[in-house]
Amino acid sequence: xxxxxxxxxxxxxxxxxxxxxxxxxxxxxxxxxxxxxxxxxxxxxxxxxxxxxxxxxxxxxxxxxxxxxxxxxxxxxxxxxxxxxxxxxxxxxxxxxxxxxxxxxxxxxxxxxxxxxxxxxxxxxxxxxxxxxxxxxxxxxxxxxxxxxxxxxxxxxxxxxxxxxxxxxxxxxxxxxxxxxxxxxxxxxxxxxxxxxxxxxxxxxxxxxxxxxxxxxxxxxxxxxxxxxxxxxxxxxxxxxxxxxxxxxxxxxxxxxxxxxxxxxxxxxxxxxxxxxxxxxxxxxxxxxxxxxxxxxxx
Numbered sequence: 001x002x003x004x005x006x007x008x009x010x011x012x013x014x015x016x017x018x019x020x021x022x023x024x025x026x027x028x029x030x031x032x033x034x035x036x037x038x039x040x041x042x043x044x045x046x047x048x049x050x051x052x053x054x055x056x057x058x059x060x061x062x063x064x065x066x067x068x069x070x071x072x073x074x075x076x077x078x079x080x081x082x083x084x085x086x087x088x089x090x091x092x093x094x095x096x097x098x099x100x101x102x103x104x105x106x107x108x109x110x111x112x113x114x115x116x117x118x119x120x121x122x123x124x125x126x127x128x129x130x131x132x133x134x135x136x137x138x139x140x141x142x143x144x145x146x147x148x149x150x151x152x153x154x155x156x157x158x159x160x161x162x163x164x165x166x167x168x169x170x171x172x173x174x175x176x177x178x179x180x181x182x183x184x185x186x187x188x189x190x191x192x193x194x195x196x197x198x199x200x201x202x203x204x205x206x207x208x209x210x211x212x213x214x215x216x217x218x219x220x221x222x223x224x225x226x227x228x229x230x231x232x233x234x235x236x237x238x239x240x241x242x243x244x245x246x247x248x249x250x251x252x253x254x255x256x257x258x259x260x261x262x263x264x265x266x267x268x269x270x271x272x273x274x275x276x277x278x279x280x281x282x283x284x285x286x287x288x289x290x291x292x293x294x295x296x297x298x299x
Contacts, residue, residue: 015240025080067104091251102182144184165232201274219256
């Protein structure tokens with residue numbers, strides 16, 4: 001496998017083929033951030049074990065490793081090689097980051113681990129911030145939803161997309177933004193970390209359903225565009241692959257169909273949890289009524 005180093009100005013890669021699909025794209029900024037996250041997470045997991053006398057959840061640790069591998073695949077594989085050349089590839093990366101990786105990070109409960117195990121002044125500061133009005137505001141599900149509803153169209157339908165395609169550091173910042181916004185969005189849906197304003201199973205389902213039009217609107221706007229909305233794609237003068245407009249339309253279709261499909265998949269376990277909770281409530285009500293009937297018969 002060949003190695004492509006991601007620098008400030010990335011050359012146009014070779015035409016996409018089965019051979020180039022196996023290439024590795026080494027972007028050092030994402031790699032360093034992933035290594036830092038992994039070291040911090042598992043160091044705090046070890047400290048949490050020391051503080052509580054119990055092992056940190058193995059399931060959460062494994063999910064965190066899978067999340068990091070998903071980010072690694074999205075940024076360092078062939079997807080990372082062509083993410084600033086093919087808009088459709090760029091969109092696949094976005095979906096992997098905000099729809100899959102960030103949801104897995106939320107399942108790893110990093111904030112809970114940080115709040116309960118971070119030592120010293122930093123730990124006190126973060127706990128103070130989390131318990132402040134700012135922390136309470138950021139922890140509201142509506143804030144996570146609003147960030148998602150704004151971030152998706154802004155990063156795809158405004159000039160910010162063109163700036164990102166021109167500057168690698170903006171692209172890396174955008175990748176990080178997808179993970180942070182995605183975490184804020186998925187945190188109340190997975191419902192693992194303690195929250196001041198938790199959503200019930202039915203509310204989580206509505207939460208996801210309301211997010212579907214965001215992907216639909218953004219994807220359709222791109223798929224139905226009659227002209228190239230990203231001048232940087234034309235400036236790079238790519239001589240292979242689909243036309244710029246066709247590539248843009250494909251990326252929009254991926255956002256529309258792929259984003260909606262992934263959101264519908266996420267609704268499955270949420271709907272199942274809702275049904276189970278309603279069945280449990282029904283059993284509790286039946287038990288109470290049976291107890292009342294039995295008491296009345298003995299009187």
